[in-house]
Amino acid sequence: MTENIFYVLGAIAIGSALLCVLQRSPLAAAMWLVVTMLSLAGMFLILGAPFIAAIQVLVYAGAIMVLFLFVIMLLNLGHPSSDLRGRASWVVTLVGVGAMASVLLGLAAYGPERLAREITGTSDFPPSVVFAAGEGARRAVEAQGVVGGIAGPLFEAYLVPFEVTSILLLAAIVGAVVLAKRRV
Amino acid sequence: MLLGPALAISAILFSIGVAGVLLRRNAIVLFMCIELMLNAVNLTFVALAQFHGVGGQLMVFFVMTVAAAEAAVGLAIILGVFRHTKSVDLKTNTLLQG
DSSP states (O other): OHHHHHHHHHHHHHHHHHHHHHOSSHHHHHHHHHHHHHHHHHHHHHTTOHHHHHHIIIIIIIIIHHHHHHHHHHHTOOSOOOOBOOHHHHHHHHHHHHHHHHHHGGGGGOOHHHHHHHHHSSSOSOHHHHTHHHHHHHHHHHHHHHHHHHHHHHHTTTHHHHHHHHHHHHHHHHHHHHHHHSOO | OOOHHHHHHHHHHHHHHHHHHHHBOBHHHHHHHHHHHHHHHHHHHHHHHHHHOTHHHHHHHHHHHHHHHHHHHHHHHHHHHHHHHSOOBTTTOOGGGO
16 A cells, blocks of 8 residues: 555656656746655655655755745746757757666665675675664654654764754855845 | 665656756756756665665755755856846856857
């Protein structure tokens, strides 16, 4: 049942991503991208990451897409004409992206057993032994709740990256204000 | 444990994003395609976090922060370019071509 929902959400994500790329109007493309992000949030939920699913809806589908819509409406682009590149570009894209996709789709063959086998180099260990960390994280979530299971490692093992992120955000705020204010 | 399907969907979404960056000339849509690629990578991180522990989910957290910062600065740059050339079409923005 859960697997079927996952496949449906995946199909919605892929379909709306295609529509996002092919829509002529940037506004319609942005709306289809929101659909992609919401279905990705559902997939995160099924993959056992409810906190990430919530942030996906709040930050991506909420904040970042509102920023995009603000800029699109601020620019007042009028009636959009087609902005697709020429035929040579299409050929290069289809060949290049097709080659890349055929390599990446090989990942679909991976399951827990194969992943464990390739990490350890032998087939002696079952996935439950190799991936004890994942099981430990699930138990931590059960004991401390969804937010507690994430916040513990975030403020202990990952404290330095977290603080660096705050400096990055400060730099982005100052940079965006300076860029948008100055008459270029 | 959905690992293979999640990685396959992520691969397809990433490829669509790359194709969009290569095919479109509208700078805003190009930015959206970059966000799409970041989202595809996030899906990979979450799928593998089922096995590796909570580190993968935290990496998604950091990717989202960087994406937000990148979108804010990038869109400010697009606004500046639009003021200069009255267009977001990359064909008309050839100032750096020499």
